Amino acid sequence: MTDSTTTPPRARFAPSPTGYFHVGSARAALDNWLFVRQHGGTFVLRIEDTDEARNRPEWTDGIISALDWLGMAPDEGPYFQSAQGDAHSAAIEALWESGALYACACTREEIDERTRQRAAAGDPTPGYDGFCRDLGLPRGDGRALRFRTPDEGVVDVHDLVRGDVEFPQRALEDFICVKGNGKALFVLANAVDDRTMAISHVIRGEDQLPTTPRQIMLWGALNRAEGVDLPLPAYAHLPLLVNEQGKKLSKRRDPVAVEMYRAQGFLPDAFRNYLALLGWSPGDEEIVPVAVILERFRLEDVQRSPAFFDVKKLSHMNGVYVRALSVDDFVAACRPWVDPVPGEWVPGAWADPDTGAPVVSPPAWPPERYDAGVFAALAEVVQERVTMLSEVPELVDFLFLADAPDDPDSWQKAIAGDEGAPQILADALAAYEACAWDKDALHEVTLGIAESVGRKLGKAQAPIRVAVLGRTRGLPLFDSLAVLGRDETCRRLAAALARVTPAP
């Protein structure tokens, strides 16, 4: 095992660019990053892009920008696995020369058929039966190369989170590690790259655990074939992130795109904090600055059972982080949602892969009506009412729209369906035209109206709220009116009044 107390570790995050950045990947990246930061090591990013059919360059860009957003930019890389062909070929040559590999001409159908026959004969062992193992077939002709797995013995994986895991070699089939086209398969390419990049710690998802004994065998065979003695990396397999059904998070059916969470207005610190809590606990408190996580995180303490990715808890944490922002920082953080800058990152850029629709719409008001100073004046009361930044525009749209937002349900409930509403609106219009214009005065005056019509303030303010702000729920009324201004407030009151009491 690598002595990490004397040699700074080198850990790698090795995603394949086949889609949006998966939250499970983000967690793996985080644990690598934390480990490396704690030990003064190097965080290497390696893009495993050898699946030409599925990978696309924009997914690589997505990985890089997501890591950047989360404050976990790599120290080294990105390296591209596709650029490591020479190293892969050299490894394949050495392995072949040493006799660790043999060519196999079996087709999938032939293998399956023989498996069926074995099963019928009472032998339940699945997988490849070693048919070509001693045939001495030459390479070429599109033949894949298999690794000759020992029939007896045990591969012991020393796992930093799980302890020793033993795999009996007789259960490990002769697996393919070179494709028929001569290219290395994942299991080999991954191990070879770890060797050439001098990786000391492999920290990845538990789904990779079953492939680890193969990589350990390959590592030993490579050492023998190349006449070197590279130390095996230390392995750590993190628990899977699962959905409500306890199944591994899937790109198809679960909301796993980090880009989507970013678009919805989750803060990177909150997101990272939540991710750290999946399978691990900082102790007394769970909402903690990254410095504390950095101080306390230990791979040995990572939970071994899967963790459910709970958006509700994430949302709660995000709300706490949002409220902890200074007003200035909050205003700045809201910019992409309330006043998107052309050419810069905008939330609407992320579209749902299934529907193609953006998860976040651009602001409802035209850009020229937006006023940063006006927004800032209400920012404090906005801040404590949102959990995600994408909720901000709807709270402040009344400030920047030409008229009160039109929400039929609210109108029906508070004005059309309330016979006392016209009176209240008329009283408010009269009073607001004359009173002092600040939130306390407005509060006072409105309270007077409420008393005069025999209602509690809570009930009396509803028609005014809907007439001016458009909805029954929203920001505190008097703060809002104070910022909107007397003229516009009165204009909207008059408009609402005209709408409920049509001229005879």
Place this chain on the structure above:
RNA sequence: GGCCCCAUCGUCUAGAGGCCUAGGACACCACCCUCUCAAGGUGGCGACACGGGUUCGAAUCCCGUUGGGGCUGCCA
């Protein structure tokens, strides 16, 4: 089917044999606060999968059962 992993409130977790009448957080419920909505405060509901051992003593150690999950591709 085979191999491997896992098992504390609905969820994330604390718990390294006595500090456990099992703690916290999210969610949920109630109440308080209150100009709506939030936020905040107080309280409540709620778990050691089961069965055997080991031990004076087990959520913690061992075995088994059950349940869940992962892998089982010439994808990564």
